[in-house]
Amino acid sequence: MKYIKKGLIVLMVCFLTGCWDDKEMEDRSYIITMGIDKSDDDNKYLLTLAPAQLSAMNSGEESSNSEAPEKGITVKGDSIASAVRQADTYSSRQVYLGQLKTVVLGKELLQQKQYLQSILDELERNQDISGKIILLGTEGSAQECVNAILEEDASTGLFIWDFYKNTAQDVAVTKKLDLETFLRELRQSKGNSILPKITTTEQGIKIGGGIALSDYAFIGDLTDKQEQGVLLLQQEGKGAVIEGIWQNNTVPMWVYKNKSKLYFTEENNQLICHIKLFIEGSAEGSNLESRNIFQSSSINEIENMFEIIIKSEIENTIALAQKKYKKDIFDIASELKKQNTELYQKYGNNANEMIQNTVFDVTVSVKIRTIGVVD
Amino acid sequence: MFSENDKISIRQLQALLILDLFGTGVVTLPRQTVNVAGNDAYIAVLLGSIIMAVFTLVFTILGQRYTNKTVVEISQMLLSRPVGLLLSLGLAIKIMIGAGLELRIFCEMIGQSMLFRTPIFITALAMLLICSYVSAIGYECRARTGEILFVFVFVPFLILMFLAIFTADYSNLRPVLSHSTSDIAKGTWYTILSFQGLEFLFLVFPYLQCPKRAKKGMLQAGLIIAFFMTLITLLTIAVFGQYSVTNKLFPVLQMMDSLQLPGSFLDRQDIFMLWFWVVSIFASVSAALFFVTILFERIQQNKNKKIPARKWMLFVMVIVFLVAILPQDVASTHEYMERLKKYGGTFYILILPVVLFVIDNIKRRKQV
Incomplete structure (x- = not known):
């Protein structure tokens, strides 16, 4: 009986090796x-x-x-x-x-x-x-x-x-x-x-x-720029390089932090989608002769410039969905459903119609934290 | 060094109960509850599992009152001998069928993810042989095995859970409470029915070292199960979103596979979840084999010609094996499982304990 038991255990072990399916x-x-x-x-x-x-x-x-x-x-x-x-x-x-x-x-x-x-x-x-x-x-x-x-x-x-x-x-x-x-x-x-x-x-x-x-x-x-706009909206814009002209110099800004917030309100039976973008970056270049970038007034000017540029970029990206394709390719309707069920029930049932009739209010806040290693 | 009195501690019982209840139920539970309650399914699972955690007290109180008796003796005492015998036989059949169907689902799952060409009967036979060997030795052996395996299984499982916690997209859980109360109630009901294995508490008290401490232990085990079931459901919805969960047969396994370990040095980490599940199935099938043989032993009326529990093992194995291989496919297996949970589970896990508890209370009051 002992040998039968031991034999059974040995047999069991053979089945456990999975050799049937080896490759x-x-x-x-x-x-x-x-x-x-x-x-x-x-x-x-x-x-x-x-x-x-x-x-x-x-x-x-x-x-x-x-x-x-x-x-x-x-x-x-x-x-x-x-x-x-x-x-x-x-x-x-x-x-x-x-x-x-x-x-x-x-x-x-x-x-x-x-x-x-x-x-x-x-x-x-x-x-x-x-x-x-x-x-x-x-x-x-x-x-x-x-x-x-x-x-x-x-x-x-x-x-x-x-x-x-x-x-x-x-x-x-x-x-x-x-x-x-x-x-x-x-x-x-x-x-x-x-x-x-x-x-x-x-x-x-x-x-x-x-x-x-x-x-x-x-x-x-x-395009790459439009995709960049989408990534900025989705808080995945880290690494983006945005260029602007300041004092006749091309100033690139490298984005190293990107946050966005999206929320909805209703005014006069109109759905408004508020987009707030918070971007931190570093100014990566100017002109060798230009020495006045390292001043808060200059930095404020550059920040304002980039805010306008990025706002325009985001609005062009949104216009793709609203005016060119007339489809909710950014799935704004799902975001509305997650945040406000009442507004979704009122406006969100037809997502493609909703996107065409929604007013987008884009606000961008840019902070230049560094300007490289020279002033 | 180790006592061999066939008695187990409360901690061992907790480990066994958690392993028993974390069988096929938890892998498919997110899909079932999301089908009815959408992204609020985790709320339904939380409610259902807390209800069942508290419900374990019904079993515990009954067990503490009759520490040397199982449901066979208790039901005969409280409901009359023929009814008690019939109910006990019914419980044995229910446990055998449940074990067979769980084993089949496990074999299908292993076949899909690892052993594509291995026939189902080979996987089922291998598992049954191991489970029967452990069960034949006694409850103490099962308990010690379960206690050791619990640590080896839960640690990788917890690591994967932590990974899922930090990578999931919790916006998929919104809007919260967007489904009706009846939808959430349906989800709660599915959760309650997924606690198959709780009926083993009818049979476990004669094997406890300190049955008086069982209440706190069982409640703790129930709350741990409630916590993990809710967490798993919540993470599954957060990772996949409610629409994708309903399309997946085994969403928990696929969630584990979709996680990216830092450093990308490991792939197929769903193997840890599979490992956890293999141990869980081992625990629940070996429990089924053990307790059914105990039931058959205790059901026999003629004390002189009683066939001991061990000798029923082969018969029970054959029945469980046949139940495991008979269904045509995984869809019909799930259908049978749902029906068993709905009728057998509702009666033996919810109705019978309450009936026995109420009748026992009435009889005690009359005696007083």
């Missing part, structure tokens, strides 16, 4: 970046998969020193799952999406509401794909972007991931948007959001600006 690292193709476009033919989607080059990483070679980087694997299918299974037929290693870090969505896909919703559902539902993957949109094709990313970094494929980790929070041209946050914004605003934009240029990849979505479809894009 060697070398047997997998780890896809780091994926581009999704709408396909031209009968298939719905064109997927471009960029795997990590494990052999290059192991030998310590940089992509620029090795052979020309591989292009991404391009496959077509009516779903991500079928396209990925096709990709398996092109490689000796099974495609694995568990390490996917970035997904780029092409413009044609973004213009099709049903296709976009279908893709997002598949990305969310897939048990391998993490909710932390970074999403980007492009005005061209995602395939070009993925191939350009591969040229920048063929070994790890973590170019975009590293950009957002090292640089993005200090330059205020783009905001890191992960799948989970994107889905939350879309659901909350009934299909409105702004995707960070990626573009291929002659110098390589450029990340900046935004792609505006309304009702789950592309409606337009945002």
Whole structure:
């Protein structure tokens, strides 16, 4: 009896090792970046998969020193799952999406509401794909972007991931948007959001600006300046550089602190959205001959100048939603719902109408805390 | 060095109760309550769990009055022998089915996140073998295991909770109290029903070293559970927003996965939540196996030909295993679980303790 018990315990241990589902690292193709476009033919989607080059990483070679980087694997299918299974037929290693870090969505896909919703559902539902993957949109094709990313970094494929980790929070041209946050914004605003934009240029990849979505479809894009305005509104403007002309000199201000406050009031049956921005920055330059910046009167003048500039920038950004697109792409309605349920019930039921009829009162307060190491 | 009198301390009982109640309930509770109460779901969970924390006193008072008796003897004394036997048999069946369904949900979840190709029956069998081994040794073994595992499991869980506290977007909880009282009441009801495992308190008093100190201990354990359930629900809503929570099958697990650890040196930290859940399922299934065998032992009337509890283990394992593998898919498993909670849970966790308590009070007054 004792031996039977001991035998059973040993048997139990064998079941606990999870060997049934083992997979060697070398047997997998780890896809780091994926581009999704709408396909031209009968298939719905064109997927471009960029795997990590494990052999290059192991030998310590940089992509620029090795052979020309591989292009991404391009496959077509009516779903991500079928396209990925096709990709398996092109490689000796099974495609694995568990390490996917970035997904780029092409413009044609973004213009099709049903296709976009279908893709997002598949990305969310897939048990391998993490909710932390970074999403980007492009005005061209995602395939070009993925191939350009591969040229920048063929070994790890973590170019975009590293950009957002090292640089993005200090330059205020783009905001890191992960799948989970994107889905939350879309659901909350009934299909409105702004995707960070990626573009291929002659110098390589450029990340900046935004792609505006309304009702789950592309409606337009945002320039770097407009995206900067959005980031200032969302308290993510740290690192922004704003330039103004003072005494015939270009004075750049680097923003190192950015707070914003948004609240709503009602006057004469008109909804008013008050936006208060508080910015602290440092004046980064003037003119070699100019020596009078280090005076409180000068600093006050510069602060006033930047307040006007930033106010104008914010108003231009708001005008995008109000006048150009006539859609609540900044999800002001959700903010109204969170702050004041009564006003929301009165004005917020149709968010797109609400944004067109709301009066925005923007107040900017700028404080220059430092002027560098010379006066 | 260690006594082996099959008695456990209040602290061990607290650890076991927390592990038992933190089973599948807490992983799916945010979704269920947000479906009815929206972003006010955490208020519903707070109310429901405080009510149940106080309700543990009903079990405790009954247990303290009859320290050497379980629900089998108490129900026979208070309600008549045939009714008592029938209720005890019903409780045994309810516990077995509940354990089987929890085990199935656990296996589905493990299959989805870690062991994609491993058949469900292998995972279920592995867990059942371990749980039956621990249960067959006795309650004291379960209690000591639970006490040790509690520390190893709760520390990483708390670390992840702290991370979620600092990274969540609390504006997703607004507007506060925007849902009607009836919506919040529905959410409270779902929370009350998620306290499956509380019926074990019917059976635990003969194994306590100091049953007189049970009231304070049980209330403390109940309030700890209330605090963590509310915190988990609140953080899930804050991280995902109410609209995304309703789309997720296991929102708590996915919340853990969505957290970014500082330094980005670790990924898949939902593994800590999975680890916590594995231990919790181990605690609740082993409790179910142990107490059902006790129930069957005590239900037998013929004292000369009584089959001891240990010998019922194989039979109970087979029933639990069959219940675990029979449902077609995870959706039907959840459906059966909801029905079991609604009918079985309502009767054995809410109605029966109150009925026994009231009848006992009436009889005591008559005696006086």
